[in-house]
Every structure is written in structure tokens, then in C-alpha cells.
Amino acid sequence: MEELVVWLLAAYGCSSLLVTLANRWISRMAVRADQSCVHYRLLLGNSEQVLEYAVRRLHARSYWSGTPIRISYVDYGSTDDTCGITAVLKRAGCLCADEEEEVADAPAVIVDLRHTDEWERVI
Template identity: 35%
Template sequence: MEQWVLSLLAMYGLFELLLTLSRLCWFQVEQPEADHLVLITENSQHSVEWMIRSFYTMNRLQGRSCGVTCVHYPSTDDTLDIIRRLDLKHSSLTYKLVEKSLIKEIEEECQRVWKEEKRTLVLDLRISNEGKDPPRLFAQ
């Protein structure tokens, strides 16, 4: 019986040590100090959920409140359904449906937001070139 208790305590201690080391290593990588994420989506079902969940998780681990805005162009996949499902879970998630004719205006607005609001991160997740392009970060 004593061996089981000692084994469990040793396993717990080892787990805590590994968890602490992984956090130290993770936070040594420079993390963006953004508290708001703007995602531009269109046929982005393969990446939108991961982006939203990881952004919320990272901010939660750092003890910060955050928000996400999805600018969604009409698409043929399940991107909008994923965003609506996540909207039920996260109260600070908002989404806007936009027509394709407004692409230029939205991109200009995203550039303006990135330059003026330093704590906002803008990512373009639209798939082009048969999915070969990575997400585009609006940067200065």
C-alpha cells in the first residue's frame, strides 16, 4: 500500500515538473501581446477552429481577457458552422458576414486596424492557390 502511495506521489511530482518546464520553454518563445484577433475567413474550415481555440487558450494561460472577430466571406465549406458553434462557447467571439465585392475595403480596414490598434492581431485565413498559401499576417 505504501509503495502505491509513494509511486503516485512520485508520478505526480514528475508530471508537475514536466508541466512547469514546458511552460517555461513555451513562454520563452516571444508571444504576440495581442488581446484581440481578427480572422478573415473563406473556405477556412481546416484552420479556423484551431486558430480561435489556441488564441483563447494562450490568453487564458497568461491571465488576459481577449476577443475574436471573424470576417467571413461566403464559402462552400463548414467554416461558418464552426464559427457559429464556437460563438456559443465564447461570448467575446463575434462574426460578420461580408460580400466578396467588399474585399478591398475590408483589407484596407484590417491594415488600418493593425497600424492603429497595437494589441490587435489580423490574420487572413482565406485559402488560395489550392491551399498552398499559409495564413497571411497583416504587418507593418
């Protein structure tokens, strides 16, 4: 009989812990849903050397700050492998083309990767 009471108390404790954790998780998700998304617009032009690094760095900054981001791009006639890299990043869900944007007139942070000597100051 005593063993049954111990098991019941342990089950009650575990269930109350799970309910508390679930409530915290739900409230944290609600706070994140209310945050506005920061939109970055990358200007590309033969930017294969810096594109992936810039996207990964923006995602890392977003992860550590807890701010959701959206990254779109505009390609200005790249002749190198920039188009291939953007296709891979689009499939991975890291980028979206500017034409696919729901609100194209929304304010965005412009990151010009066409001039590779200037982009480190922006990111």
C-alpha cells in the same frame, strides 16, 4: 473549557485565512479588469480545416499569458462548413461577428485564415 478555547482559536484562524484569500482574489480581479483586451480579427474564406484550432490556440495563449482577448471574424463567402463552425463557436462564446463589435474601429491583430499555408506564422 480548554477544548472551547482551542475551537475558538481554530475558528479564528480559519476565518482570518478566508478573509486573506478573499482580499487576494478581489485584488487580482481588479488588476484583470484594468487590463486592456487584445482584439483578434480572423479573416475567413473556406477555413473549416484551421478555424477551430486557431481559436483554441488563441484562447490557450490568452489563458497562459493572463491577457484577456476578444476574437471576431469576417467571412469572405465561404462555401464549405466554415459558417457552421463559426455558429457553434459563437454559441460557445469563443467568437463574435464583426458587425456585433461595440468598437469596430479599434485596432485589431489580423489573422488571415484564407491562406492556410501562412496562418501558422501569425499564431
